[in-house]
Every structure is written in C-alpha cells, then in structure tokens.
Amino acid sequence: MSKKPSVETSLDSRRRQLLKLAGATVAVGGLGLKVGLANASEDPDQASGVVDVAIIGGGLAGLTAARDLQLAGNQSFVVLEARDRVGGRTLNYELGDGNVSEVGGQWIGPGQTAVEDLARQLEVGTFPQFHEGRTVIMGGEGRLEIDLEGTFGTDMSVAHKLSEMSRDVPSGAPWKSPKAAEWDKLSVGDWLATQNIKPEERSGWDAALTLTGGASPAKMGLLHYLSMINSANCDYEKLDSIKDSAQGTRFVGGSQVLSSKMAEQLADKLRLQCPVRKISGWDGEIVTLHTDQGLVRARQVIVAIHPALCNQVQFEPALPAARAALQRAWPAHSPARKTAMVYARPFWREKGLNGHIFQMNGPVIWAWDNSPPNGEVGIINAFISNANLSSDPATAKQRLMELYARAWGDQALQPVAYHDQDWGRDDPWSLTCVSAIPPGFWTTHGEALRPPCGKLIWSGTETADIWAGYMDGAVRSGHQSALQALNALRRA
Structure with missing residues (x-):
C-alpha cells in the first residue's frame, strides 16, 4: 500500500502547481490575470516556515513586484521595509x-x-x-522675466546634437554602445565646453543637468546622460523640459499615493521597520534573511533597494567580485x-x-x-x-x-x-535622490548590474531597461523581478 502524503508534501505539491501556472501566465504577459486555483488563498508557508519570495524594499519597485505576485496567484511572499512607511523616495x-x-x-x-x-x-x-506664464531668472541683484514656453531655456541646437548621439547609447546597457569607450571618458561638462555655449545659456544647462542627474555637468558621465536621453525616445526635450516632458x-x-494604495492590498505580508542586516545562503536552495524582527527564510529574494544601500547588508558568502565592486563604486552623494x-x-x-x-x-x-x-x-x-x-x-x-x-x-x-x-x-534609508553616474562607471561596472547572484534578484529603478532613476523605471523593474522570481520558482 502506498504511503499517505504528508501535509507538507501536499502543500508543496499545490505550490508547485500554482507556480507552474503562475509562471506560464506571467510568461505570456498575463500579470493582470489571477490564477484560479481553489487553494490560492491559503498560506502555503505554515508547514515549512519558508516563503517563496522575500522582497527587500517597500518602494515602488518592491511593492509592484509584490502586487504582481498577488495578481499571478502567489500568496507566499513577504515585503520587508526598513522605514516606518512605504514609498521609498516618494513622500x-x-x-x-x-x-x-x-x-x-x-x-x-x-x-x-x-x-x-x-x-x-x-x-x-x-x-x-x-x-x-513668465519664469523669473535671478542672478545677484538682477531679475528678469521671460516666457520659456515650458522649457528650461537650453540651446536647442546643442540639444539636437545630444538627441542624435543618444541613438547610439542603449538606455538599458550603455556600456554596449559602439561609442562607449570614447564617450565614457568624458563628463557632460567636458562635452559642453566644446559647443561654444554662451555664458548666459550655460546656466540653463547647469540647472537642467543638476536637476536630472543629481550632479553638476562636470561630475556626470556623458555616456550615462546619453542613455537617459535614449530612454526619452532619443529626444532631449522629452527628458529635460517641463511641457510634454518627464517633468510634465x-x-x-x-506620488506616494501609488505605494500607499498597493500597500493596503498586502495586509500582513508587509513588515515595516524591518531592515535586513544580513543575507546568508544566497547561493543555496533556501536563503536566510536576518532582520530586526527575526529570521525570514525564502526560496527567492528580490532586492529592491538602491545598489549603494546594499553595502549596508552583510552577505554570506561574499557576493561575486564584480557585483560587490559595482555596489562599492555606485555614487550615493546626491541626497x-x-x-x-x-x-x-x-x-x-x-x-x-x-x-x-x-x-x-x-x-x-x-x-x-x-x-x-x-x-x-x-x-x-x-x-x-x-x-x-x-x-x-x-x-x-x-x-x-x-x-x-x-x-x-x-x-x-x-x-x-x-x-x-x-x-x-x-532619511538614512535614502542615500541619494538620483544616481549621478560619473565618467568611466558603465564601461567598468555595467555588466554586473542585472545578472542574479544565486537566489538574489536585483531590482529597483536603477536596474530598469528604460527610464532608470525614474518612478517609471521602478515600476518596470518591479514587473521584471516578479517575472524572474516566478519563472525561477517554476523551474525549481
């Protein structure tokens, strides 16, 4: 006579069925379709004490990933947020x-x-x-009113040059540009200095670049800035302007209402004031996360925090050298x-x-x-x-x-x-507003940005293929990491 299956075995079997269907649903772009299993609302983790997915970070990326898991029918996850609120860099x-x-x-x-x-x-x-209406330009004791017509007042002939150059710099992988070696040596300031820009117009460029990139033109890599313009359909005015642009x-x-609404749907799967201090066993079958509220064990981990913030987490074993170097070098000086x-x-x-x-x-x-x-x-x-x-x-x-x-x-x-x-x-958990990527960064560290490390899936707006650094990039990265996690669980 065959042995009767244990409760744990039955739960694991149902989980595998669920994930197989969920992974298939996600793979065809069906994140909005809930998998209709009778037991999808049960908590499959009570027997094993292991969740399918632990998500680190309750910003737009982490919450989007959690929402996608729910919509795919997976209830075996937890979101760990260090702050006492959700929203990350939106507030x-x-x-x-x-x-x-x-x-x-x-x-x-x-x-x-x-x-x-x-x-x-x-x-x-x-x-x-x-x-x-009219914008006020101020300098010293001077004051000027001018209608900039919804722009930052930058020289359009120079803007058009940047737009054309950006066609050769893929936003998701600027280090793969055929001009990467040449352009990653330069800052945006280096390049602007060759364009014969009038002093009174240079102030517009300085303001626009500081707002968009979080650093002065002298500190921002030209290759990185071109990748940002590439995200905006290779149109400078869609990136650095006001009317009909990324600031439009x-x-x-x-903006925080997006995160608040997603958090309401997570109930007890969201843990606030729960920073992750250590991640061990990321190269094995089950990963252990050491948090201020105890241990969490998971089959997959979505790390939806800023790359530089990962330096505050202890990894055991140590991360691969290339990934660790990327995290150490990632700029975090533009709060x-x-x-x-x-x-x-x-x-x-x-x-x-x-x-x-x-x-x-x-x-x-x-x-x-x-x-x-x-x-x-x-x-x-x-x-x-x-x-x-x-x-x-x-x-x-x-x-x-x-x-x-x-x-x-x-x-x-x-x-x-x-x-x-x-x-x-x-806010100690927001090291920087945007990432002011310097010259030389992408050609040195770019290849280590997205590849998973064991059971660790890297997410967050910095990992997005387009609109990296923006709210849209955060949402895109959340979708992508949920897909990665579901497919990894399905394969396992």
Whole structure:
C-alpha cells in the first residue's frame, strides 16, 4: 500500500502547481490575470516556515513586484521595509484639507507607460505641471522675466546634437554602445565646453543637468546622460523640459499615493521597520534573511533597494567580485533637499507669472508651482543648494521668503506653512535622490548590474531597461523581478 502524503508534501505539491501556472501566465504577459486555483488563498508557508519570495524594499519597485505576485496567484511572499512607511523616495507632505505637496519624486511624462498603467489600475488621476506664464531668472541683484514656453531655456541646437548621439547609447546597457569607450571618458561638462555655449545659456544647462542627474555637468558621465536621453525616445526635450516632458505630469493626491494604495492590498505580508542586516545562503536552495524582527527564510529574494544601500547588508558568502565592486563604486552623494512654501492661493498667477524661478549662484536651483490641480492653495516647491542655504529650517524659510518676495512681490512674505525635506539628513534609508553616474562607471561596472547572484534578484529603478532613476523605471523593474522570481520558482 502506498504511503499517505504528508501535509507538507501536499502543500508543496499545490505550490508547485500554482507556480507552474503562475509562471506560464506571467510568461505570456498575463500579470493582470489571477490564477484560479481553489487553494490560492491559503498560506502555503505554515508547514515549512519558508516563503517563496522575500522582497527587500517597500518602494515602488518592491511593492509592484509584490502586487504582481498577488495578481499571478502567489500568496507566499513577504515585503520587508526598513522605514516606518512605504514609498521609498516618494513622500507626501500633508497640508490638510486633502492637499499634499510631494517632497520626493513626483513627475511622469511621455513614454512612461508602466507607471501610467499602474496609476490607472489603482485609480489615481493625473494632471499637468503648471508652467503657463513668465519664469523669473535671478542672478545677484538682477531679475528678469521671460516666457520659456515650458522649457528650461537650453540651446536647442546643442540639444539636437545630444538627441542624435543618444541613438547610439542603449538606455538599458550603455556600456554596449559602439561609442562607449570614447564617450565614457568624458563628463557632460567636458562635452559642453566644446559647443561654444554662451555664458548666459550655460546656466540653463547647469540647472537642467543638476536637476536630472543629481550632479553638476562636470561630475556626470556623458555616456550615462546619453542613455537617459535614449530612454526619452532619443529626444532631449522629452527628458529635460517641463511641457510634454518627464517633468510634465503629476499625480492627484501626490506620488506616494501609488505605494500607499498597493500597500493596503498586502495586509500582513508587509513588515515595516524591518531592515535586513544580513543575507546568508544566497547561493543555496533556501536563503536566510536576518532582520530586526527575526529570521525570514525564502526560496527567492528580490532586492529592491538602491545598489549603494546594499553595502549596508552583510552577505554570506561574499557576493561575486564584480557585483560587490559595482555596489562599492555606485555614487550615493546626491541626497537632494526640497522645500515647500505654502500660500493661501497661487497669487503669482494673477501677475502672469508661472511660479518658476532659476537662480544663478544662489540657494534655489529651481523653484516651481506645485499647487494642487485647481489651485485651491498656492505651493512653491524648490530644489535647494545646501551650500548656499542654512540647514536650520527657520533661517532657510526666512531667506527663501525674501528671495520669493524679490521675484513676485511682498505677498510672498506671508506663507501659511513651510516644509523642509533634506533627504541626506532626514532619511538614512535614502542615500541619494538620483544616481549621478560619473565618467568611466558603465564601461567598468555595467555588466554586473542585472545578472542574479544565486537566489538574489536585483531590482529597483536603477536596474530598469528604460527610464532608470525614474518612478517609471521602478515600476518596470518591479514587473521584471516578479517575472524572474516566478519563472525561477517554476523551474525549481
């Protein structure tokens, strides 16, 4: 007589059936279709104490991966987030009466279809970034009003050259460009210096590049910047502009609402304040994660955190040399500081001004109108140069009020609220806002970016094939890592 199967064996058998079907569903692009197994809602981990997938990071990438696993019918996973909130580098500042101001990533634009689709599925609306009217340019005691027509005011002839060059730099693998050896030796600043740009126009380039890449042109690799333009359909204006660009559209309710809505669907599969300190056995069948809330054992691990943040995790055994070198070399020196000055209404619009400021050699890199869709309140957000503004919020607020008053009049001296988010000081789990990739990085380390290490699947916006560094890239990487995990489990 045959032996009756154990409970654990039966559960494992059902899990294998589930994953086989789920993997097949995902493989044909059916992440939105739930696998209809009778036992899909059961917890298959009670017997073995091992989850199929552990996801490190509760930002857009990690939560997207978790959502995809759920939609594919897999309930055997857990999301481990170090912070006491979800959203990663997206964060809403609550103003009351349902209004928010984003103090982290906030925009999407043309071609960013992955995050657009996610927002549509989560029933999150969008609206255009306000840019109508004149921009104020400030330098020293000077002040100039000009209609930049929804751009950053950069030289279009130079922009067209960059657009054409980007066709030779695949966004997902810039190190494979036929010009990689030549262009990765140069910074963007090196290249711009050969273009005979007028001094008054160079400030526009400096501001645009600092905002997009997180570093001055002298510190950003030309090869990397061209790969970013390649993501924007090889069109510079789709990357570094405002109207119809990557800075063109905002989310109703703020960008963090995407993560908050996904987190609501995860229930007890999300663990907050649960940093992973050590990962052992990643080269074996079962991986053990040592967290502040105890051990987690998993068959696959999605690492959806910034590459440089991986340096704070102990790996046992040590990671392959190429991957470890990439993590050590990854730049993490652009944490960014973002302020929000709140007014009773967007009074600058009444004067034909759009609320945008570019300042040369001052604390404001770029200020813009960040008011809600109908202008119920007036909000001016700004990217700040820490070197030119006190770290004390009260002192910084006074300085910015005075600067805004020079730009728009004395009404700017009467804000109703102020918020100052210095990511380098306020959030130890966000080492950098964007990755300012320097010259020489991709040709040295690029090949180690995506290949899994044992049971470790690398995710996060930095690993995306297109729009790396953006919210769209984070969502794309989440989809990809969920697919990798399901197919790996199916094969196993």
